[in-house]
Amino acid sequence: MGRTPCCSKVGLLRGPWSVKEDKLLINCIQTHGEGHWRDLPKKAGLLRCGKSCRLRWMNYLRPDIKRGNITSDEEDLILRLHSLLGNRWSLIAKRLPGRTDNEIKNYWNSHLSKRIEKNPATKDQPKKRNQSKQMNNNNNKRQDIENDEEEETTKTKIYQPKACRVSANSIKRNSSSLGSRVSGSSSHGELGKTDSLINNITCTAPCWSDLVQAKEAPVSEESCSLVNACDISFLDFVQEEDCNMLDTIFEEYQQLLNFTEYPGQQLDSFADSFLA
DNA sequence: AAACCGGGCAACCGCTGGCTA
DNA sequence: CTAGCCAGCGGTTGCCCGGTT
Incomplete structure (x- = not known):
């Protein structure tokens, strides 16, 4: 049953990566391609676990990573x-x-x-x-603490679900689970798969009616996770009988996601009206 | 010049659903 | 069908560096 462990972690290096290690990792991935992280350290001659190699590649070494400040x-x-x-x-x-x-x-x-x-x-x-x-200098420290204490009593509590992956299959399988429908994420860093996931979300619509129900009874973990997947503020304007309107909003939400593939095109005007 | 402090960020941790032997 | 590893996720930690005292 099962498979052999990827690594024992005994005798493996941790902490910051050296230039030499980076080169070994890059060379190995150029030769063998991404994936198979378990075997990669052995192939590359690295004393790192596969998980660490994957993280280093995904977050730092990948050639398509954009460097510099966030615009x-x-x-x-x-x-x-x-x-x-x-x-x-x-x-x-x-x-x-x-x-x-x-x-x-x-x-x-x-x-x-x-x-x-x-x-x-x-x-x-x-x-x-x-x-x-500049806003975060020392002069603001005491004020920050006071603000935090004040906000703690007034701000809306939002349920934050644990990290998980949601595939198209799981969405189909768990179609009765409200949270899975909206809070999906794809398994790999490919827009295409994300888009297919969103398409699967579409197939499980209408889900905005469920949203309203979740809003009405935000006590269950399931409904909280669903409400959390959306901006709760606009739900305040929605009445239960307006489910058709919610479906429309859901479509607009998908459009927003599509627009973000082409930054600068229509996004500003659309998102402003959507999030206003 | 040195000590201190806080922000930024790379890396790690723990968890989950998916996948496979 | 089941057990257990894999891949990927969000949360957290801790080091490094620049600014301030």
Whole structure:
């Protein structure tokens, strides 16, 4: 039963990668291609576990990774997608070519989340990177703590589901599970697969009627995860009898995701009206 | 000049569903 | 059908570096 373990982790290196290790990894992947991470360290002559190799390649060495600061356009996109998808970093990353989920997650945690915490009204008004840095100087520290305590009592509690993968198959299989329908993510870093997943989500529609029910009874884990997958604010404007309208919104949501494949094209005007 | 502090980010951790022997 | 590994995910940690005192 089962398969042999990928590695024992005994005697393996950890921590930062050296230039030599990077070269070995790149050469190996150029020769044998991506995947088969379990066997890769042996082939490459690396004293790393396959998981570590995969992470290094995906987040740093991949040739299509875009270097440099996040642009204001990208920042804007991240803010909008996060308001729709929550902490689905991989899903957000797939809409930002050349950016990794780790990079976006770090950028969010170190820049955007703090700004939004301090001034939720600026959520859809991105600033330049330097400005956000200045906002977090020592003078604000005490104020931050006070704000956090104040917000703790007033801000909406959002259920954050654990990390998981959702494939098209699992969506089909678990079609009765509300959360699976919306909070999907693909297995590989390919837009095509993400798109096919979204198509599968379409097949399970209408799900916005379920959203309303979840909104009505947000106590269960299942319904909370569903509500979390969307921007809860716009649900406040929706009545139970407006399920048709919700279906329309769901279609618009998909359109937004499609627009993000072509940054700058129609996105601004569309997303502004959608998220207003 | 040195010590301290905080931000940024690469890497690790733990979990999950999918896949396969 | 089942057990257990694989691949991928989000959360967290800890090191490095630049700015401040």
